[in-house]
Amino acid sequence: MSAVVDSQILDxxxxxxxxxxxxxxxxxxxxxxxxxxxxxxxxxxxxxxxVARSVFNLAQDRTVDAIVWSIRLPxxxxxxxxxxxxxxxxxxxxxxxxNPLASSYTLGVSAGAGFGAALVIVLGAALPVPEAYAIxxxxxxxxxxxxxxxxxxxxxxxxxPETLVLAGIALLFLxxxxxxxxxxxxxxxxxQQIVFWLFGSLQKSTWRNLxxxxxxxxxxxxxxxxxxxxxxxxxxxxxxxxxxxxxxxxVRLRAFxxxxxxxxxxxxxxxxxxxxxxxxxxxxxxxVGEDQRSFLPASALFGALLLSLASIASKTVMPGTIVPIxxxxxxxxxxxxxxxxxxxxxxxx
Amino acid sequence: xxxxxxxxxxxxxxTIAVDAVSLMAEAGTVTALVGPNGSGKSSLVKALAGVxxxxxxxxxxxxxxxxxxxxxxPQDTQSATALTVLETVVLGRLxxxxxxxxxxxxxxxxxxxxxxxxxxxxxxxxxxxxxGQRQLVFLAQALSGNPKVLxxxxxxxxxxxxxxxxxxxxxxxxxRRLGLTTIMVLHDLTAAARHADRVAVMDRGRLAGIGSPTNxxxxxxxxxxxxxxxxxxxxxxxxxxxxxxxxxxGLPSV
Numbered sequence: 001m002s003a004v005v006d007s008q009i010l011d012x013x014x015x016x017x018x019x020x021x022x023x024x025x026x027x028x029x030x031x032x033x034x035x036x037x038x039x040x041x042x043x044x045x046x047x048x049x050x051v052a053r054s055v056f057n058l059a060q061d062r063t064v065d066a067i068v069w070s071i072r073l074p075x076x077x078x079x080x081x082x083x084x085x086x087x088x089x090x091x092x093x094x095x096x097x098x099n100p101l102a103s104s105y106t107l108g109v110s111a112g113a114g115f116g117a118a119l120v121i122v123l124g125a126a127l128p129v130p131e132a133y134a135i136x137x138x139x140x141x142x143x144x145x146x147x148x149x150x151x152x153x154x155x156x157x158x159x160x161p162e163t164l165v166l167a168g169i170a171l172l173f174l175x176x177x178x179x180x181x182x183x184x185x186x187x188x189x190x191x192q193q194i195v196f197w198l199f200g201s202l203q204k205s206t207w208r209n210l211x212x213x214x215x216x217x218x219x220x221x222x223x224x225x226x227x228x229x230x231x232x233x234x235x236x237x238x239x240x241x242x243x244x245x246x247x248x249x250x251v252r253l254r255a256f257x258x259x260x261x262x263x264x265x266x267x268x269x270x271x272x273x274x275x276x277x278x279x280x281x282x283x284x285x286x287x288v289g290e291d292q293r294s295f296l297p298a299s300a301l302f303g304a305l306l307l308s309l310a311s312i313a314s315k316t317v318m319p320g321t322i323v324p325i326x327x328x329x330x331x332x333x334x335x336x337x338x339x340x341x342x343x344x345x346x347x348x349x
Numbered sequence: 350x351x352x353x354x355x356x357x358x359x360x361x362x363x364t365i366a367v368d369a370v371s372l373m374a375e376a377g378t379v380t381a382l383v384g385p386n387g388s389g390k391s392s393l394v395k396a397l398a399g400v401x402x403x404x405x406x407x408x409x410x411x412x413x414x415x416x417x418x419x420x421x422x423p424q425d426t427q428s429a430t431a432l433t434v435l436e437t438v439v440l441g442r443l444x445x446x447x448x449x450x451x452x453x454x455x456x457x458x459x460x461x462x463x464x465x466x467x468x469x470x471x472x473x474x475x476x477x478x479x480x481g482q483r484q485l486v487f488l489a490q491a492l493s494g495n496p497k498v499l500x501x502x503x504x505x506x507x508x509x510x511x512x513x514x515x516x517x518x519x520x521x522x523x524x525r526r527l528g529l530t531t532i533m534v535l536h537d538l539t540a541a542a543r544h545a546d547r548v549a550v551m552d553r554g555r556l557a558g559i560g561s562p563t564n565x566x567x568x569x570x571x572x573x574x575x576x577x578x579x580x581x582x583x584x585x586x587x588x589x590x591x592x593x594x595x596x597x598x599g600l601p602s603v
Binding site for chain 1: 395398399400417419421422423430431432433435436437440441443444446448450452455456458459460462463468471472474487490491494
């Protein structure tokens, strides 16, 4: 081969790698700005500069520090971490199922978590954990049960992506039906609590539960890295991935365990939040492609950015009221998603 | 070392796709696997590649220090992904990749693309390519892993005649030069006769014949297996040219 073509391909590869790094850095910068604006936004609007000084410990203002550190920062950081977890789990799901419509929300995992939460609300906390954690633990467990259910049903006759997607849709309807049944028998008070939980809310975020979500999110990273090239190979379909030496079933099983942990812990503390796990991977795919080394971090960053922006919107669309975050993400997410699909149709799916 | 498959049986539920087939292929040779639709060609190749469950035994050569045992190219299916051609070919050496791609990784993939004359496609998204271009990319991927055994399932089905010849000649040359054991599924009997050292004919899951193209691809066997009246003539280079004339007893069952 001519050295000219060789160096052209190498240069092209380096340019693409540099462009992807730039996209990731730009997303990170936007996320930091969004985080600061989110903390600044609320009943008492704070200057972003004052928030930045407080967050980075550059100056001390007792009132600002109290609002920032005691009230708003855990909520804003929770939006970031949960957004990352949802974006990442959605991206992994779309990769292993080779389906752009896959996400924890569309394939019943979030519905499982919702049912788990509602079960505790209606029947009372019977789990051997502190009461404050009974709902999150149950939501987490049922997210895992839903994930395991999707995998097991889909594996009965060989785990093809199509059977797994159909299994996910079946479980979505099952958990929605079970949830409706619980709501039918629930007291007025419990019903109200269930509905509010299902809306999704960041307002219960505290410095105590934020590290749990963060830890689980970070713990998945090395496990994802171990399979990063195998996940990329699975974008070529099961047969090609297997031909490249990938144990497709084993990778899919490990990926489902990660999705279960990421979705479970995210939904457990903030309720069901739709569209972030679906939309963030689409934005990432559009900007950095599907080499999972860039695609997964980009999906996490855009998931975080979307939820952080939604958090700002939830406090500003109706002054004096915090609109539940799940409603905001769906309202923003639906038209945005339609635009992405129409703008890129036939190219990637 | 050669590839030796013994009593390979592939079942899909109650259907037996490959029925106790034994096959031996020598290093440095190309074996063409031909047969009607549904005769078990792809299933046999998948079994040899180890990507489906099967009964029987497959003995393969040992891998080289920096290479794979098998380079397998499945039949083309729609792969609408946002991976670039270069990223796709790089995956041919999946076991040897670190988190960060080295210049060597990129150069080897670029070499495989250039060998097939598609270096100019390196930066394109796979989803933007034609079926034929994609087929060449996946062939480059199979070759980039530096395999000892090359298993190609219909590698020229979507290619124009120029690229068909280009691919078949390349595969033949690489097979001889690198001492590969190549087994490829083909539908074009003339292409099989002209570019393979041996032809194996599959019929309803069994081997109906195996040997040199001139010995195996006779009008009688073609009539029996494909239910087609055909003539076999010789080209200027003395290689067989098969011309299908008419269906012998209606369409073959698939």
